[in-house]
Amino acid sequence: MKRALVLVLVLVLLLLLGIGAGEYVTTNFAFRHWLGDLVRRGELKALVGRRGIYDSDVERAGHSLESLIDLAKVDTAAARQSISSAAIEHQMDLLRWQFGDKKSWHAILRQSATTRRALRREVAANLRDRSWLEANIPPNDSGLRHFHDVQSERFREPLRFRASHLFLAAPDGYPSEVIEAKRTLINALAARLQNGESFPALVAQFSEDEATKTKGGDLNYFAERRMLPEIFRAAQTLHEGETSPPIRSRLGFHLISLTEFRPPRLLDFEEARPEMIAALQNEKRVQAVRALLDRIEVGVRRAF
Numbered sequence: 001m002k003r004a005l006v007l008v009l010v011l012v013l014l015l016l017l018g019i020g021a022g023e024y025v026t027t028n029f030a031f032r033h034w035l036g037d038l039v040r041r042g043e044l045k046a047l048v049g050r051r052g053i054y055d056s057d058v059e060r061a062g063h064s065l066e067s068l069i070d071l072a073k074v075d076t077a078a079a080r081q082s083i084s085s086a087a088i089e090h091q092m093d094l095l096r097w098q099f100g101d102k103k104s105w106h107a108i109l110r111q112s113a114t115t116r117r118a119l120r121r122e123v124a125a126n127l128r129d130r131s132w133l134e135a136n137i138p139p140n141d142s143g144l145r146h147f148h149d150v151q152s153e154r155f156r157e158p159l160r161f162r163a164s165h166l167f168l169a170a171p172d173g174y175p176s177e178v179i180e181a182k183r184t185l186i187n188a189l190a191a192r193l194q195n196g197e198s199f200p201a202l203v204a205q206f207s208e209d210e211a212t213k214t215k216g217g218d219l220n221y222f223a224e225r226r227m228l229p230e231i232f233r234a235a236q237t238l239h240e241g242e243t244s245p246p247i248r249s250r251l252g253f254h255l256i257s258l259t260e261f262r263p264p265r266l267l268d269f270e271e272a273r274p275e276m277i278a279a280l281q282n283e284k285r286v287q288a289v290r291a292l293l294d295r296i297e298v299g300v301r302r303a304f
Contacts, residue, residue, distance in 0.1 A: 081128040090210045091123045092116070097171045144276045148269050154279075155272040158224065161235040162260040164217035166202055167209040170252040186246040186253040193243055199257050208252070220274070221262065231256055 096105045109116060148155065166189060170182040189202055200216035207213040224232045230249040238244060238258035247254045267275070 081132045083124055083127045083131060084210075086210050087127055088120060088124045091127065092120055093169065095119070095123070097173065101173060101175065144273065145269060147276050147279070148272055152266065155267040155275060156264070157262065157267045157271075158264050160221050160223050160262040161232070161258060162221045162262075163219050163231070163235050163238075164199065164203065164257045164259060165209070165212070165219055165231065166199070166207045166217055166255040167212075167251075168206070168253045169208045172250050182253055183246075183248075186255065190243075190246050190255055193255065199243060199255075217257070218259075221260075221271075230254070 096102070109119070166186075168182040168186050170179045185206070189206060192202065193199060203213055203217040207217055209217070212218055219227075219231075222232070227235075228249045228251070230247050231254060234244040234247050234254075234256045235258055238256065240258055240260060242258055244254075244256040244258075247256060
């Protein structure tokens with residue numbers, strides 16, 4: 001069975017390094033290169049489960065054979081991880097949006113000698129890997145506490161807000177008729193909120209942000225540097241409990257409900273935890289994965 005092995009290996013490596021589920025699809029040059037590499041060549045170097053790893057795979061991916069075996073182990077271990085169709089389609093949308101319009105998207109697929117269905121399988125496999133890693137590699141509290149102690153000034157919190165949003169996807173480059181339809185809908189939803197309807201209920205029904213719609217649209221706490229500028233500016237104009245008028249960002253349309261305002265201060269350990277995990281994941285996640293893989297009993301046979 002032919003698979004875009006280089007795409008799989010590099011995307012899984014990004015997952016190992018802790019890059020968020022949506023972030024890896026936003027780099028155009030990488031997607032263009034990985035998408036078309038569909039043929040394995042060279043000597044068979046190893047078998048992981050039923051998957052072969054070949055000379056050309058090692059050369060093209062730029063990793064050692066041992067690294068590729070580790071990555072294939074992750075893929076094997078994660079094979080039964082459950083991923084929703086909605087999550088897969090969200091990632092597929094993120095991919096497609098990188099190429100402006102449907103015509104450009106289909107042209108890229110044709111040039112790369114692949115299909116949307118084949119690419120969807122690869123995206124699903126990588127989402128399974130990510131989900132499996134998150135379930136099996138919990139944060140290391142001792143490492144986080146040490147990091148907090150020696151880097152405390154790094155977690156001096158600037159002005160922060162906690163807010164929820166209702167999001168309709170309409171990124172720059174979308175067909176104008178789709179953007180206008182989303183604009184009409186967001187205006188209608190804003191009017192319904194003005195008439196007293198529940199923000200969480202409308203989020204659950206209409207929001208297209210799969211990561212937050214089941215949580216009332218909660219974006220958690222954010223500072224200016226970690227939020228779309230349009231959302232941050234809107235939050236600055238609101239009082240707690242207020243909802244913004246429709247906002248247009250480069251990704252689409254938003255309605256923002258402000259939950260809490262926090263002035264600048266030094267974060268305590270628990271509040272800083274998400275920031276510390278994000279800061280440490282590149283250097284810590286790979287070592288943790290490596291240690292975990294050493295304990296996984298999978299059939300690996302090298303063929304030389």
